[in-house]
Amino acid sequence: MELKERYLAAKRRLFDIAYAGLNDMQRESVFTVKGPLLVLAGAGSGKTTVLVKRIAFIIKYGDAYFSEKLPHGLDEDSVVKLEEASKLSRGEIEQILPEFINEPCAPWQMLAITFTNKAAGEIKSRLASAFDDESISSSIWAGTFHSVCMRILRKYGDRVGYEAGFTVYDTEDTKKAISDIMKSLNIDDKVMPVKSVISSISKANERLITCDTFETEYAGDYRMRKVAQIYKRYQERLKSCNALDYDDIIMQTIFLLRDNEDARDYYRNKFRYVCVDEYQDTNLAQFELTRILASGYENIMVVGDDDQSIYKFRGADITNILEFDRTYKNAKVIRLEQNYRSTKQILDAANMIISHNTSRKGKTLFTDRTDGEKIKLRCCEDQNAEARYIIDEINKAVASGSRGFKDFAILYRTNAQSQAIERAFAKSGIPYRVLCGQRFNDRKEIKDVLAYLQLINNHKDNERLKRIINEPKRKIGKQTLDAVEQIAAEQSCSMYEIISQADKYTALKRSAGTLLGFAELIDYFSGLLDTDITLEAFVRQVIDRSGYRQMLIDGGDEEKDRLDNIEEFISGVIDYSSREEGGTLGGFLEENALVSEVDKYDDTADAVVMMTIHSAKGLEFPIVFLPGMEDGIFPGMQNILASDAEMEEERRLAYVAVTRAKDVIYIVHTQRRMLYGRTTYNPISRFVKEIPEELIDTVEERRSVSTSAEYAPKTYFSASPRFGAGFSEEKVTVNKPLFAKPAQEAGKRIFKEGDIVAHMTFGRGEILTVKPMGADTLYEIAFDKVGTKKLMATYAKLKKYEG
DNA sequence: CAGCCATATCTTTTT
DNA sequence: GATATGGCTG
Numbered sequence A: 001m002e003l004k005e006r007y008l009a010a011k012r013r014l015f016d017i018a019y020a021g022l023n024d025m026q027r028e029s030v031f032t033v034k035g036p037l038l039v040l041a042g043a044g045s046g047k048t049t050v051l052v053k054r055i056a057f058i059i060k061y062g063d064a065y066f067s068e069k070l071p072h073g074l075d076e077d078s079v080v081k082l083e084e085a086s087k088l089s090r091g092e093i094e095q096i097l098p099e100f101i102n103e104p105c106a107p108w109q110m111l112a113i114t115f116t117n118k119a120a121g122e123i124k125s126r127l128a129s130a131f132d133d134e135s136i137s138s139s140i141w142a143g144t145f146h147s148v149c150m151r152i153l154r155k156y157g158d159r160v161g162y163e164a165g166f167t168v169y170d171t172e173d174t175k176k177a178i179s180d181i182m183k184s185l186n187i188d189d190k191v192m193p194v195k196s197v198i199s200s201i202s203k204a205n206e207r208l209i210t211c212d213t214f215e216t217e218y219a220g221d222y223r224m225r226k227v228a229q230i231y232k233r234y235q236e237r238l239k240s241c242n243a244l245d246y247d248d249i250i251m252q253t254i255f256l257l258r259d260n261e262d263a264r265d266y267y268r269n270k271f272r273y274v275c276v277d278e279y280q281d282t283n284l285a286q287f288e289l290t291r292i293l294a295s296g297y298e299n300i301m302v303v304g305d306d307d308q309s310i311y312k313f314r315g316a317d318i319t320n321i322l323e324f325d326r327t328y329k330n331a332k333v334i335r336l337e338q339n340y341r342s343t344k345q346i347l348d349a350a351n352m353i354i355s356h357n358t359s360r361k362g363k364t365l366f367t368d369r370t371d372g373e374k375i376k377l378r379c380c381e382d383q384n385a386e387a388r389y390i391i392d393e394i395n396k397a398v399a400s401g402s403r404g405f406k407d408f409a410i411l412y413r414t415n416a417q418s419q420a421i422e423r424a425f426a427k428s429g430i431p432y433r434v435l436c437g438q439r440f441n442d443r444k445e446i447k448d449v450l451a452y453l454q455l456i457n458n459h460k461d462n463e464r465l466k467r468i469i470n471e472p473k474r475k476i477g478k479q480t481l482d483a484v485e486q487i488a489a490e491q492s493c494s495m496y497e498i499i500s501q502a503d504k505y506t507a508l509k510r511s512a513g514t515l516l517g518f519a520e521l522i523d524y525f526s527g528l529l530d531t532d533i534t535l536e537a538f539v540r541q542v543i544d545r546s547g548y549r550q551m552l553i554d555g556g557d558e559e560k561d562r563l564d565n566i567e568e569f570i571s572g573v574i575d576y577s578s579r580e581e582g583g584t585l586g587g588f589l590e591e592n593a594l595v596s597e598v599d600k601y602d603d604t605a606d607a608v609v610m611m612t613i614h615s616a617k618g619l620e621f622p623i624v625f626l627p628g629m630e631d632g633i634f635p636g637m638q639n640i641l642a643s644d645a646e647m648e649e650e651r652r653l654a655y656v657a658v659t660r661a662k663d664v665i666y667i668v669h670t671q672r673r674m675l676y677g678r679t680t681y682n683p684i685s686r687f688v689k690e691i692p693e694e695l696i697d698t699v700e701e702r703r704s705v706s707t708s709a710e711y712a713p714k715t716y717f718s719a720s721p722r723f724g725a726g727f728s729e730e731k732v733t734v735n736k737p738l739f740a741k742p743a744q745e746a747g748k749r750i751f752k753e754g755d756i757v758a759h760m761t762f763g764r765g766e767i768l769t770v771k772p773m774g775a776d777t778l779y780e781i782a783f784d785k786v787g788t789k790k791l792m793a794t795y796a797k798l799k800k801y802e803g
Numbered sequence B: 001c002a003g004c005c006a007t008a009t010c011t012t013t014t015t
Numbered sequence C: 001g002a003t004a005t006g007g008c009t010g
Helices: A003-018 A024-031 A047-061 A076-085 A090-100 A117-130 A134-139 A145-160 A171-184 A194-206 A211-217 A222-240 A246-259 A261-270 A284-293 A344-354 A383-399 A415-428 A444-457 A462-468 A478-491 A495-500 A506-529 A535-545 A548-554 A557-579 A585-594 A637-641 A644-658 A714-719 A730-734
Strands: A037-041 A110-114 A141-144 A167-169 A243-245 A273-276 A300-304 A332-336 A375-380 A408-412 A432-435 A608-612 A621-626 A661-670 A673-675 A678-680 A696-699 A756-759 A763-773 A776-783 A787-792
Touching (some): A003 A076, A003 A090, A024 A047, A024 A332, A047 A110, A047 A117, A047 A273, A047 A300, A076 A090, A110 A117, A110 A145, A117 A134, A117 A141, A141 A145, A145 A261, A145 A284, A145 A585, A167 A171, A167 A585, A171 A194, A171 A222, A171 A243, A171 A462, A194 A222, A194 A284, A222 A243, A243 A246, A246 A261, A246 A284, A261 A284, A344 A644, A344 A661, A375 A383, A383 A415, A383 A661, A383 A673, A408 A415, A415 A432, A415 A673, A444 A462, A444 A548, A444 A557, A444 A585, A478 A495, A478 A506, A495 A506, A535 A585, A548 A557
Parallel strands (some): A037 A300, A037 A332, A110 A273, A273 A300, A375 A696, A408 A608, A408 A621, A621 A661
Antiparallel strands (some): A673 A678, A756 A763, A763 A776, A776 A787
């Protein structure tokens, strides 16, 4: 062999050894640095690891691995030395590697885009631990599509007509604005539901169709002509409010880059490397954005799994990934098919299900794990029996000591299914958490407080102004507001501007006083921002001086939860300030608009978790329950009736569901199910039938109601006889968590029903019920002053009431 | 202008 | 069956 080849082989050998923790395909993905690269990463194949290691590799060594550059004066001796080096330890080899650096990339030239904040956070934190120097990892651009675009818009937003401090509108704001516009255009929302209009507009946004193009493109269609009208007004309205909705954030960024050569050149020259995660979920706009950003160097790497594309209904275009190698000529395609998560049985089942799809790149996952059990299939009478079965199985496993509550996840097709299960769990006393679409921020009181803050931050924000101008009641009614809105439209200025000069308009004469008062309030808050007040103190001022807090206090018992929620919101503000040095109101609002509840899901609490299969994507659990595996539920009836493409998407969802499980999977279906007030009799899901019988263990229904009694160790009853006391229902007793640790262990004393206790803030109260929740205890306490509350022993800091 | 009762709606939703 | 919205009345 020639000297040159020996040198390159020896060099690559050293890198291979240094990255021996990865398998061959993973390593090749890491080392392939230049040009377009598609990594088809199956579920549980170490996708994030590859992504992070590759970014770190590029920054450390550039394209050292495949580079054919030779050192000056290459001779026999130095090659032999290099060949010998492979016998050294990994640590020693790593010392040698820097000598191969070729065209390394500065951290700020690296862009990594994900879909969720959670994924972005994961990448950021893993990168932070990959580099000793914090300044390296923090200068890498890693964020969601939306946060990356926001960053670009903050720099160049004025080019597309946005002022500093622009606002993000969420789906609710959009809905309000659209239905408002429809009213003003006299379009009946019975004939044209707001939802369908929004979805048409959103689809247009995703396909980068502006309202003008939309108008001409659909000129022949009456309905679409109307939509075009609404679309146009909506866009004008967003602009005049200095606001963008989620789709706009991406679309406007693209227009900005398309129409402004300097901005475009700045970014395409800046980002030498672009990485995109979950590429199968990109829509046309996102595809276009990555294409533009990567157009300078075309070093674009996308990671994804066509089999896990489950967001078509949101505009995700699976052809982006299927045709990646056609879009980018010379693209290299690497498949990661080794799964490090699930047992063989689980993978075989998943492979069999997904093999029924035709439009796919084709992958077959394999694993080294041979310790698995068959898939447990169980038929229950109805949804309540289904819930009880799940509870029994969890109790059994936890009682045997092998599992904690947090090892279990219940994944369902629709949120509605969680109800019956939740009810049963609430009774059982098993600690659980439900992740539903409803975000904490969607609660009215939070949205109201946010609206105040948003209006202060951006005075043009008419939507938020309308939301809170009469909340608390300031005697500013609809008529006054309509007048203000009309004048604002005529003068093409913001509603706030009109309100602050209300005395100048005869139409507003009657309410001029109250309107001016409101403007003064907002001005006062704006003035506060210029002082060195902390964000927390500022937010408290807003809540107090606006009268919002008083309104809730006056509201009595029903509004108690809302006050608590507002306190929780404030702790979010405190949290933000402590995380972001020099954090501003604008910064807080932006983060708030772009962060969802699922991002905050932490897996530390010992509780069973319930969520939709969609939300579970990217997560893994030792034991997974899939209730409601019935034709009509999953796949849903609408998808059964629709085209093959819909069914394939549904099947991919089933594939995602099954591949969440590490060790055990339970598939449950019922004979009869009550859903939406109707009893249905659904056959078992066709996806279950796609799993070969030899992988399935059909679990017979037991006749006895108290099946779990035989698993409940006697010690449980004798150790804590008190727990059953408040319940007469047998099944409740039976379903108590087994081996629930007495709270005493944590240095807390246990109270019983009827005890009188003292709480730090709520004062004197009487214990109504005592429920063990895993390692903690839930008390329901009737307080003298603040009514009945449910509190966890760990947090409540209760004392025996004395005197 | 605010509270109350009738009515419609019910996949999935990373931002 | 449960919940959010809207129209109507006080």
